[in-house]
Amino acid sequence: MDSFDIANQFAQLLRNLTPQIGVLNKAATFALKNSDNEDYLFPTILNVLHDKNLNINQKSTIFQFIDVLIDEAHKYNGAYVKNIEKILPAIIKNICVSSSNMFNVYQSLCSISKHFKINVKEYEDKFYTDLLTEEDKKLIEENGQIESKKFDDHGLILAWKILLERKRRSQFERAKLLRSNPIHETVEEDELFKVKSKDKYALSKRQILSRLEDDRELHKRSKENLWNVNRDKSVLTEQEFKDHYWNKFNALNDEEGKEFFNALSDLNDLVSASYKDQQY
Amino acid sequence: MVDKFNRPTGPRGNNNQQQRDYNSRDYNNNQRDFQRSSYIPHKSNSKNSQSRDSYVPSGPKRDQYRPNNNGFRKDNNNIRPSGPSGPSGPSGTKRPLPSGPSSLKKRRDFHHNNIPKGPKIRAIPEIRKDLLPHQIYTINKTGPNIYEKVQQVGEGTYGKVYKVKHNRTNEFVAFKKLRLESEREGFPITAIREIKLLQSFDHPNVIGLLEMMIEKNSIYMVFDYLDHDLTGLLSHPDLNLQESHRKYIFKQLISGLNYLHEKRIIHRDIKGSNILLDKIGNLKIADFGLARPMKILTAGELPDYTNRVITIWYRPPELLLGATDYGREVDIWGVGCLLMELYYKVAIFRGLDEISQLCKIFNIMGTPNMSNWPDIDKLPWFEMLKPRLNLASKFEDKFKKTMSIEAFKLAEKLLMLNPKSRPTSEEILQDEYFKNDPKPEPLYFIKDFEGEWHEFETKQRRREERKRIKEEEDAEANARKERIEKVSPQCTDKSVKTSPESKDAKE
Numbered sequence: 001m002d003s004f005d006i007a008n009q010f011a012q013l014l015r016n017l018t019p020q021i022g023v024l025n026k027a028a029t030f031a032l033k034n035s036d037n038e039d040y041l042f043p044t045i046l047n048v049l050h051d052k053n054l055n056i057n058q059k060s061t062i063f064q065f066i067d068v069l070i071d072e073a074h075k076y077n078g079a080y081v082k083n084i085e086k087i088l089p090a091i092i093k094n095i096c097v098s099s100s101n102m103f104n105v106y107q108s109l110c111s112i113s114k115h116f117k118i119n120v121k122e123y124e125d126k127f128y129t130d131l132l133t134e135e136d137k138k139l140i141e142e143n144g145q146i147e148s149k150k151f152d153d154h155g156l157i158l159a160w161k162i163l164l165e166r167k168r169r170s171q172f173e174r175a176k177l178l179r180s181n182p183i184h185e186t187v188e189e190d191e192l193f194k195v196k197s198k199d200k201y202a203l204s205k206r207q208i209l210s211r212l213e214d215d216r217e218l219h220k221r222s223k224e225n226l227w228n229v230n231r232d233k234s235v236l237t238e239q240e241f242k243d244h245y246w247n248k249f250n251a252l253n254d255e256e257g258k259e260f261f262n263a264l265s266d267l268n269d270l271v272s273a274s275y276k277d278q279q280y
Numbered sequence: 281m282v283d284k285f286n287r288p289t290g291p292r293g294n295n296n297q298q299q300r301d302y303n304s305r306d307y308n309n310n311q312r313d314f315q316r317s318s319y320i321p322h323k324s325n326s327k328n329s330q331s332r333d334s335y336v337p338s339g340p341k342r343d344q345y346r347p348n349n350n351g352f353r354k355d356n357n358n359i360r361p362s363g364p365s366g367p368s369g370p371s372g373t374k375r376p377l378p379s380g381p382s383s384l385k386k387r388r389d390f391h392h393n394n395i396p397k398g399p400k401i402r403a404i405p406e407i408r409k410d411l412l413p414h415q416i417y418t419i420n421k422t423g424p425n426i427y428e429k430v431q432q433v434g435e436g437t438y439g440k441v442y443k444v445k446h447n448r449t450n451e452f453v454a455f456k457k458l459r460l461e462s463e464r465e466g467f468p469i470t471a472i473r474e475i476k477l478l479q480s481f482d483h484p485n486v487i488g489l490l491e492m493m494i495e496k497n498s499i500y501m502v503f504d505y506l507d508h509d510l511t512g513l514l515s516h517p518d519l520n521l522q523e524s525h526r527k528y529i530f531k532q533l534i535s536g537l538n539y540l541h542e543k544r545i546i547h548r549d550i551k552g553s554n555i556l557l558d559k560i561g562n563l564k565i566a567d568f569g570l571a572r573p574m575k576i577l578t579a580g581e582l583p584d585y586t587n588r589v590i591t592i593w594y595r596p597p598e599l600l601l602g603a604t605d606y607g608r609e610v611d612i613w614g615v616g617c618l619l620m621e622l623y624y625k626v627a628i629f630r631g632l633d634e635i636s637q638l639c640k641i642f643n644i645m646g647t648p649n650m651s652n653w654p655d656i657d658k659l660p661w662f663e664m665l666k667p668r669l670n671l672a673s674k675f676e677d678k679f680k681k682t683m684s685i686e687a688f689k690l691a692e693k694l695l696m697l698n699p700k701s702r703p704t705s706e707e708i709l710q711d712e713y714f715k716n717d718p719k720p721e722p723l724y725f726i727k728d729f730e731g732e733w734h735e736f737e738t739k740q741r742r743r744e745e746r747k748r749i750k751e752e753e754d755a756e757a758n759a760r761k762e763r764i765e766k767v768s769p770q771c772t773d774k775s776v777k778t779s780p781e782s783k784d785a786k787e
């Protein structure tokens with residue numbers, strides 16, 4: 001297969017992504033296995049994102065894919081990491097055309113950021129604060145329009161700033177809405193949530209419902225690894241139990257730790273005594 | 281006082297009262313340990329249980345030696361039949377003794393005059409005198425027809441629920457059958473969670489597990505039988521609740537919920553069909569299929585639970601907006617919905633899916649704003665499901681006139697959009713609603729209701745009613761058609777009938 005074919009195949013994978021860990025992993029593995037062709041493959045991501053037929057949910061899924069890709073990249077000498085960082089701002093701009101994608105992008109961006117040696121805690125924390133400036137608040141009162149900010153940054157930092165800017169805009173619109181006079185009539189759901197809007201960046205009712213289901217499913221899967229331990233040696237010790245599980249909830253001091261192991265061994269004795277037949 | 285490690289065991293014990301007190305104290309200890317999460321099994325503790333002559337390791341506890349039939353019957357007021365262990369705190373290991381079921385006590389709530397009987401009573405063949413009780417096992421083969429299915433009373437996610445009669449005692453119990461055919465991965469962990477929780481309960485307003493039964497490939501949970509559930513009862517055409525009756529029901533509901541919440545358990549499926557009622561309105565919260573104990577969190581840690589819980593009509597806005605770090609407040613919304621139902625007989629928010637459910641809620645309660653729910657935009661699905669219009673609350677206009685003022689004010693608090701603004705179950709118990717007259721009063725009049733009213737039968741009755749109406753209408757239409765055809769053979773009846781079903785859904 002030549003590079004062109006591989007890029008085509010990759011584009012196909014991206015278009016057909018579904019938000020399931022297995023599917024995301026498969027696409028990431030494909031990209032990483034073919035990292036010889038990285039230069040052909042990484043621009044494909046933006047190409048696919050710019051495709052007019054790609055819907056809002058698919059855009060969000062592609063960002064989840066990028067999260068998985070970066071997370072796996074260390075196994076392949078950090079392939080793609082540098083290139084992705086370059087196009088990250090453009091990707092975020094594209095995916096956040098719909099504010100519906102903001103939460104998922106935020107979560108993935110937090111996890112992506114861990115793989116860079118840049119401290120972004122400041123931005124992570126900001127996401128949950130009131131981002132409106134005094135001027136914004138004045139504009140809201142005057143029923144004015146929000147003014148966009150421009151940034152000189154690059155890469156990861158710029159990506160964060162774009163996301164926060166998107167969030168600020170969303171807060172601005174909401175504040176304006178809350179100033180309007182409340183309606184006393186009963187309204188239909190189409191009106192209340194604008195689920196039948198002609199705006200191509202708005203989600204339809206069906207898209208929203210499938211998104212909720214996908215999110216729940218992903219949340220469930222994410223818990224399957226909760227108890228995984230990276231174990232260097234192939235032996236299982238009670239120390240591991242204490243460090244990874246018990247201490248997680250309530251760290252024991254030395255004295256308590258000793259008592260803890262005593263108690264464990266008592267329990268073990270008790271259990272083996274309960275068998276009628278000799279164990280081991 | 282009874283010594284901690286020498287107290288009478290299951291069938292041989294004969295001081296029930298003492299034992300019961302002891303149990304509850306022991307339980308409280310566990311509770312505290314659990315909350316501190318620093319419980320370490322004590323050395324002396326396990327040593328002791330090991331040396332106790334009556335200690336039986338986990339296993340066929342139910343099948344231990346039991347005094348012979350006659351003796352058991354004669355003074356069984358004082359004897360706890362053996363069975364699944366009684367209330368045990370979440371950190372189970374600390375309890376040294378299997379204590380027998382709390383079934384006796386549980387049954388007493390409702391059957392004061394009936395002598396409680398062990399679920400299965402058998403004559404034990406002669407026992408060799410030189411054996412200690414724990415060395416004797418019996419293999420119980422329940423004879424045929426000890427239990428007789430009377431009728432099905434429930435159909436749920438996991439399996440069917442039957443009303444069952446014990447042929448020797450003539451008592452009724454409920455069998456909840458676990459559906460296992462579809463379980464490829466063995467005994468479902470969710471069922472284990474449900475059973476474990478049920479075993480730990482000891483409160484008049486919370487259902488307790490009498491025992492587990494295994495028959496061929498089926499597993500049953502056995503409960504006290506209650507004649508009605510709230511959904512079924514509220515659908516009774518002759519039901520005419522007074523304020524005192526509503527208060528009687530609601531007070532018990534909150535007491536039961538408060539018990540669960542104190543134990544750090546979130547029910548996560550509060551709704552009418554999971555609230556059981558006996559012949560005079562004594563209430564028990566049931567169905568712990570979705571319940572879970574709350575996680576113990578370290579500082580700064582947030583809980584992370586699934587939000588795929590609670591039947592949609594009773595699901596609070598934070599869950600509809602994707603919260604996974606929710607708490608007991610989700611149950612409070614549910615009982616808020618039920619308080620309204622005690623007045624209106626049907627749920628007040630009846631959506632078809634998450635979006636329409638939120639729409640119903642916002643239309644009545646108004647859309648949230650900066651002052652009543654400032655951090656709503658932190659919820660995962662807020663951007664997807666944020667209201668694009670500003671709606672005023674219509675709750676007062678709609679409901680104030682038809683409720684007592686105290687009930688209305690309480691409902692308003694329970695149905696706060698912002699979970700942080702909802703009162704705790706403890707606070708609800710102190711509410712004006714319960715302080716002011718009229719005082720709660722049992723529903724003696726429902727004793728006269730014919731039949732049993734569970735959601736299951738209600739649905740069945742409704743189906744039959746619909747079928748009857750449809751048949752009547754069809755017959756009428758046919759007759760009309762025939763008449764018309766007789767007059768002019770080309771003309772056909774094209775009018776579309778709306779079935780009662782579709783009308784219901786639109787309401």
Ligand SMILES: Nc1ncnc2c1ncn2[C@@H]1O[C@H](COP(=O)(O)OP(=O)(O)O)[C@@H](O)[C@H]1O
Pocket residue numbers: 433434435436437438439441454456487503504505506507508509553554556566567568569734735736
């Ligand atoms: N102990 C009982 N006595 C009488 N009816 C019961 C009892 N337990 C359950 N039911 C009936 O069976 C229905 C289903 O039982 P439930 O425990 O709620 O199971 P599910 O998890 O399947 O909903 C209930 O709604 C109720 O009407």
Ligand SMILES: [Mg+2]
Pocket residue numbers: 436553554567
């Ligand atoms: Mg149920």
